[in-house]
Amino acid sequence: MPKRTAKKRTRDAGSRAGGIHETEPVSISIQGTATDQDGRPLAGATLYVATANAFTAPDPILAQTTTDEAGKYVLKDVMLPVQTFPAKPDVVEGKFQVFGVSQGHGFTWHGVRASRPRPRPAADSEPEMDRAYYQGEAITNDLLFGPTVRVAGQVMDDLGNPIAGAKVQIGAFNDPRRPSSKMYRFQLLAPEDRPADPDRSFTSIYSMPESRLSAATDAAGRYEFLHVPRDASFAAAVSAMPELGYLSATVTTSGPATKGDDGETAVGWNPVLTAPRTVAVRTIDRASKEPLGGVVLHAYGGQIRFAGNEARSDAEGRAVLRLPPGHYRLVAEPASGSPYLRTEHEIDVGKEPTEQAHELGVHVGALLILEATTDDSQPVEGVGFSYETDTSRDRRELQSQTVFVDHPTTDRDGVLRAVVEPGRRRFFVSTVPEGYEAAEGEMPWTDIVTGSTSTVRFELRRKQPPATDADVPSASTDVELRLRGLWRRQNEFKFKGTVTYRTTYRPTYDYIISRDEIREAVTGFDSSGSTDIASWINQHLPELDVRFAGPYQMVVDGRRLRRSTIRSNTTGGLETLIEAFNGVEIVQYDSTNAQVSVYDYRLSRVHIDGIDDLRRWPLVGQQFGGRRQGYNVVASVGGKTVLEVQSDAMTSRSVVDDATGFVYELSFQQKGGNGQDEFQFAPVELPGGMIWP
Template sequence: MILIVAMLAVRALRRSSAAVRHAVLTSALLSTVALPLLSQVLPRLEVPTPVVFSQPKVPTESPPVQLEPESNYQPTEIANDATDDAANQTTSPVAGITSASLEAPVSQAASAHTIRLAHVASAVWMVGMLSLLVVIVVGEVGALRLRRTSNALPEGEWSQSLAEISGQHRPMRRVVLLENSTIQVPMTCGTLRPAILIPAGFHATADERRRILLHEMAHVVRFDVALQTLGRLACALYWFHPLAWWCLRQMHREREQACDDWVVRSGERATEYADQLIALAKRNLTERPLPAAVGIVRRGNLEKRVHAMLNSDCSHAAMGRVRGTLLVALCLCVVASLAVLQPRPTIAAGPDDSAPQNTQEESADQADASKHDPTKTDSYTFPIRMTGLALDEAGNPIAGATVYVSSQRVLWAGKRIAETTTDESGRYTFEEIELPITRADTNHGRDHGGFLVFGTAQGYGFAWRPLKWFYPSPQPGRSSYVDPAGDEPSQFYVDDKIELDLTFPAAATIRGTIVDGNGEPIPKTKLAIWDAERIPLDAYGSRRPGSDRQPFRIMASDGFELLNADVPPEMWITHSDAEGRFEFTGAPSGRRFRVKVQPPGFPSRMVWFTTRAGLEESYGDRRLYDASQDIRLTFENSVKVPIQVVYADTGQPAPKAFVNANNKLASALDTTDEQGRVTLGVPPGEYRLHILPEYGTPYLETNTNFTLGDEPPAAPIVVELPAAAQVEVQVVDKDTGQGIENVDFWSRDSDDQRELHYTTAWEVATRIVHRDRLRTDDTGTLQALFEPGTHRIGVAWQSYPDDYQPGSYQGKEIECKPGEKLKVVFELERKRSN
């Protein structure tokens, strides 16, 4: 009961923080350990409990009971050694049969057989428990030996960082810092005396050291090593119970996510922390985790951790002392209540023996049948077959090329779902790819999944086909498949043949130097390719007759967002050396690339490179660097800019607001402190300042411009966050007045087309910008923020229950004032049957 409640609670708390879920799982496992102990010392209260028996049939001296002709039920003799009088056992009645007609004594052989089974079961349980206890002891001894063979880390950068973090978080126990040559990644060990172990010779920047020590300090403060040991003891006691092991595995996952949240809440950027975890995971590919220690990364859980860290829909807050106290009190009450209750089994109806049941086969068949059925689950996959050729630019096949398929996913965490190599004829084939499918969440949408095909080949630049969409349904009367020699296909249906060739261009090299304003090299600069596109583009818009508008370029069908495609890191990430030199090898020729350059201590910058000589020197409003020559990127020395953000209606400081200063050459961002202040370092120039309010506050984002000279401003730049009009929208049934759930909301300010209404804000705990698409909750209500002025709003445009009519196109007009609260009610009418 405890483990089932814990499992259901974790499911219900999936949008809560990992720290809360970890506390629930830990409490559940510890409660299972306390339960048998308390049941021996507390008074007992017997509670009748029905039992459904499924033991083998034993002979009975009673005549068979006559059933209906079409029924094959037979009475079943049951031995119940939990009753007081073992001599007066009765058979279990089945449906429609009285227990009195089946009453008969149980044979002594059956009773003896039951006792032998109980002894065997007890012996098996004891062997399993003792074996696991030995494993736990061996793990503790291994952790102790690891600590004894470690050396104290000399005073230096690591100890300084630890002292700074300890002063900030004030752990209850003294933490020692050790180094060990046998480990690959940092870890924490010591149930009673915590120690943070650093691999010998491990080098890290100041920011990387801080993030590592923050993560390990979180383990110390949260007593994760001790809780892990207690959880393993619970699993040793209940080794036969699958839910106990499920709880322990979930504890490990939620523990690491909770420590990740701790790091991000301490002010570290989630994206940079994710990059560091990926780099650490590469060091830990072959190392087996130590059971009595907790490391910053381990095999098998990195993808889920990164996705959870960047998921804006979930909370990343700490457990909190009040909630922790309430959870402990609740667990004590539940465990004490269960320990007092003593079940007194009573005979209940047995199972239907009319036909043999093959539950295992039926379950497997049902699972297989529902695997690709969108009506069975909230998310599902659909198998697709894909084939194609790897060719060079002359049309010759390339053998041994590596071809990847990546699914299109939310955030940046694209997922590679298939990988293969081409045969001697240059052909690749994926017989069955389980493509993740997104369920349609609007009335006029279709279930769909996006995928990218890309590849690498020795001696060539990487190749890709633009994003494709797959719909797991037939398209009557037409096919979206287009011959690759003709126009580029963009979408496929279930009956379409998917054949996508990859043309690998010649390899090009992008190289250059990163220097500061004094011409000094900047080492350890990270360069990451974010986007790539072909040149020239395949499609252009045409000029309309009589129009002076220039032709427009169609960009969407050609770009390759490497970051969103989950490509191998060596394809798109490099770093400058001690001389500030960097180099990308294996880049495709004749392409354009958007590269994020992140020098340590300087604002980052987006830069466009091209591997095709002779192009224009600008791309849009940005300079285009010719990669056929050495590129020199200069990052001017920064000037400190103090900024003060206040609420426009009250003049009070605006804490936890997002502040971003950017122009073509530099970008810097940070979050305001409790006094609404922040200082950004950017080079001299003209900047756009973008401010986002704290998530959950009734204020609107705003933009302003400022010019920065060679000297810091004498006074802070003051920016006011405008107060929003707060509009509560309720959607109800026209006949019953009941609220209607999952109805969307739109707005427009003029006669232009309506648009779905979004609210944008910043959450400092996760360092994520929220852009919430508003829909009604289970009461039919939503909260929207508006700028002051007149607006036209409406509901039920793309999402509403199927049995209702869509909302009116005209909607309603509202007048909004700063800080004013307004309520608007919309009625939806049900569709009338013919």
């Protein structure tokens, strides 16, 4: 197949939020002069240029330099990322901001500007033309280091105690929910008689050296920042020990200043953090009033807490929390294996006294025993259960206790024990081990009483063994029946073990490639050669720029699945992605986000890659007779058969191997024009008979 020449196509979708595209960077040069408030040149000032594009890279600094004796600087051959926007398809630009720091003069910045690598169009034909430089135009950004003040203050708690070692940040500070992210705002105040000016905003404040924007309090709780721009408004935050949390505010330097020994001092910011109170909690058996040890306590209030809101009771039932004044929902989680239930209690922590006490009675549960046997009284291991109540017919998965979700199943004796809440329930088999099926019929209601033991018995049937080669119709019989027999056999296999694989992705969507062009390239791939599929596609469709991501590792035990990968980010660091699936929930962890997400697989749109996503076999019913299922044999060439199924809504097409039923191609085309193609290559039969692409 001849190699195609890449042609740029109309952009139709973005690689970033909002459809924004980032293309190849352009080289720009920036020059200018740095002066003080009296117009004198500043030598030795350190100047930076940062990208100001939307959704920039984690490290936005593009280049830096220092001014000469005349205060002049030149930043040559700066590689500026360029973006395009669906709302402004004719505007291709890269935004940047120049800023600088100077000893004794603080910091300053120039307004954000754009470079548009094309000739300047007619006046007012594009937005913000007065803030853009076009092809061949010199870029000059002068910097004025204006008047500064000294910002200082004292950090105290609400009990009047100074807080030593507190971290005070101005302009940009760490997001307490995502420590790797920044929250930022710094701008000069506009005169009342003038409109707002975007050049007054220091967009790249988060790129400043942290030493300029962060200070620690001394033993008296005092801090200071030297040479902060005067008449400015900025975000500020203070954080101390985890139990004290953090506090943020907006600070201005436009108020009256007082003279100090080392210069002017602006009106300082004196934050007051709320000190935690000592809350002694005693956990007891709600019925007998005896102390309970090993109970984990969680206090949930109106703010995020980083410490002090969790504790475990000792053998005497004692636990200590450290909480600021407020209303809390106190949750008690009994030790695993104990006959107690998860219990909630509302408490109020007052401002006084600083030491307070509460008692929490933990509810007693009921023991439930579920037994699973065959019709000849043999125990069945691996059976899971669900239930419904007399107030709700929504079925819920049964857990072994009320503290955490574990989706238990019967042990080798066919028994499952659980501590549950009292009430009226009806139980159902929800998880059936391989080779068994639940007996038909509706289970009776069970009345569960506090402190008692209830037993429910289930009977399961053994299934017929899976199809063998002898069950597959011979080649001389109906083609569809024979293929369906092969597919059914492959679907019966249950994989257990570890698989390592790679996936590919497209970094941008700057080109439209027709479906026929992709099909032509993929169907010509020679899987027996040394070229991988991504390299093959890039040879014949270079505008796709397909790249590998991964490798991924998938671990399966038959029901549960764990999928993980380690990948490099744009700054050369490593990122970890882990997904775990237990048949009901998906737990997803991404190191780029501080949160762990849990999804109900039945209700969520989140997709988790499973073993069946790596090997496609058409699903068939457990039984099939001599009746045709709608497949039409349209061709049979070179040991492959082409099947089609047509309906009023779509046409499906499969290319399968005559001998094994392996599906080389699976596609569909809807009448409305949408469709999908899947391809598999190089089938390999494992010793047990399972076939892998």
